[in-house]
Amino acid sequence: MRPISTISDSSKNWTVSLPPSDRARDTKSDEIVALKKVRMDNEKDGIPISSLREITLLLRLRHPNIVELKEVVVGSHLESLFLVMSYCEQDLASLLENMQTPFSEAQVKCIVLQLLRGLEYLHHSFIIHRDLKVSNLLMTDKGCVKIADFGLARMYGIPQPPMTPRVVTLWYRAPELLLGTKTQTTALDMWAVGCILAELLAHKPLLPGTSEIQQVDLIVQLLGTPNENIWPGFSQLPLIGQYSLRKQPYNNLKNKFTWLSDAGHRLLNLLFMYNPQRRFKCGSVFLSQSDPCEPELMPTFPHHRNKRAVVQAESQPKRRKSSKV
Known part of the structure; x- marks a missing residue:
């Protein structure tokens, strides 16, 4: 007991x-x-x-x-x-660490569509989450995905107040943040959605940089070198002079996800647009021949939860039978 x-x-x-x-x-x-x-x-x-x-x-x-x-x-x-x-019984980060096989494309659609619905509500309420990642997405045993951890979330409006650029976990941080933008919009969250979608599909983080310099380099390797044509104002970003960007003329998303449907590639390309003004307008276009899995048909992982509870219990120091918190 x-x-x-x-x-x-x-x-x-x-x-x-x-x-x-x-x-x-x-x-x-x-x-x-x-x-x-x-x-x-x-x-x-x-x-x-x-x-x-x-x-x-x-x-x-x-x-x-x-x-x-x-x-x-x-x-x-x-x-x-x-x-x-x-x-909620589980979070997506711990699930990805313990699952033997990746989510199917239909299951990924189910997760991402719920995430986009939650984000649509947030953004219509003039709130930017600013820390979206798989560990901040919870899922119930009925397959319902919930956005959690609002410690870095902020209201936004016009004119926009200054906000610190030191937000969003590095692997999910948009390039404009890495390059010192003074403006923060819902486009930050949409970039993070792209990273989450790719991680669910590949069963591993897409851009696991160990520093801001490496993070920028990984983005360029994947998406190509940005320029003024595809990203107006790019050359005026405050920190652009601190980076020596490699010459990469190609977008490698299609080579990275060769098995993905055309609709999936379209959504990834929309979410990973360099231009924040265009990226924040993208929506849930993750549709193809197959429909998303219904939430109630999503797999459950009771064995993983029981194992996690045992590990946590064993790692806790022994306590008295009752105490006041």
């Missing part, structure tokens, strides 16, 4: 299984929920601004493909602050 602890606020009690400590059960509705502990990082002035932004955004978002924030609860100390969210 796993030890339990209780988080209490004025309205509910949550029974938390430890370990792992990322799930809880609502003692009134019996619903399983996910817990995300807010990292305080020795904050002296209250809750970190990144967590406040995430909470503010999630409280206003309600969409089947966006993780739902149910409420925020506090334990006996302010340091014990948790976001109570809808529970």
